[in-house]
Amino acid sequence: LAKTTQPISMDSYEGQEVNITCSHNNIATNDYITWYQQFPSQGPRFIIQGYKTKVTNEVASLFIPADRKSSTLSLPRVSLSDTAVYYCLVGEVRTGRRALTFGSGTRLQVQP
Amino acid sequence: DVKVTQSSRYLVKRTGEKVFLECVQDMDHENMFWYRQDPGLGLRLIYFSYDVKMKEKGDIPEGYSVSREKKERFSLILESASTNQTSMYLCASSRTGAGAYEQYFGPGTRLTVT
Numbered sequence: 001l002a003k004t005t006q007p008i009s010m011d012s013y014e015g016q017e018v019n020i021t022c023s024h025n026n027i028a029t030n031d032y033i034t035w036y037q038q039f040p041s042q043g044p045r046f047i048i049q050g051y052k053t054k055v056t057n058e059v060a061s062l063f064i065p066a067d068r069k070s071s072t073l074s075l076p077r078v079s080l081s082d083t084a085v086y087y088c089l090v091g092e093v094r095t096g097r098r099a100l101t102f103g104s105g106t107r108l109q110v111q112p
Numbered sequence: 113d114v115k116v117t118q119s120s121r122y123l124v125k126r127t128g129e130k131v132f133l134e135c136v137q138d139m140d141h142e143n144m145f146w147y148r149q150d151p152g153l154g155l156r157l158i159y160f161s162y163d164v165k166m167k168e169k170g171d172i173p174e175g176y177s178v179s180r181e182k183k184e185r186f187s188l189i190l191e192s193a194s195t196n197q198t199s200m201y202l203c204a205s206s207r208t209g210a211g212a213y214e215q216y217f218g219p220g221t222r223l224t225v226t
Contacts, residue, residue, distance in 0.1 A: 032213055034213045041220075042220075049214070
């Protein structure tokens with residue numbers, strides 16, 4: 001599975017857009033990119049998943065350049081409740097005999 | 113709503129005890145996972161199972177075993193608990209196919225081994 005690198009921590013203010021970039025230089029052809037969010041004392045929660053270009057849902061957008069060696073999770077107009085750890089995962093698990101690897105994630109702190 | 117439940121939120125055991133952590137999911141998911149989470153280390157996969165009676169080692173299986181006798185239930189077993197197994201344990205489940213990327217997590221069990 002591809003190794004990922006993301007910042008350890010980020011700070012932002014309420015109302016700002018936050019972009020968290022994940023580097024995955026050795027991503028394989030069949031790998032997908034998945035992002036999770038984890039609040040304190042809870043299990044992680046799936047946010048978004050993509051293969052290439054741009055994916056958007058009600059929570060976030062995911063931007064993936066053509067070479068797919070990185071991806072950026074974009075959170076529009078963050079609030080205090082977006083303070084959490086965000087994990088970038090890369091891999092191909094559709095067969096069910098593989099599992100994604102969580103790294104240490106990026107700790108986002110949103111200030112008032 | 114998918115629900116993944118874990119048998120205990122908090123557990124205190126003594127060194128050398130055999131410990132069972134139970135996880136149940138109610139959405140007929142094929143895949144189930146056990147992770148541990150420690151400060152600064154993120155989530156680390158212990159074992160996962162893609163079918164009844166099937167299991168695969170994760171990144172840190174040493175000192176643990178698992179059991180999946182029924183599709184909805186996945187048990188993590190610490191044969192002889194040690195203090196370095198004090199941790200938060202998280203169970204998760206997912207479908208196969210395109211749904212395999214979306215794991216649903218339980219609330220976690222904070223295990224303390226003294």
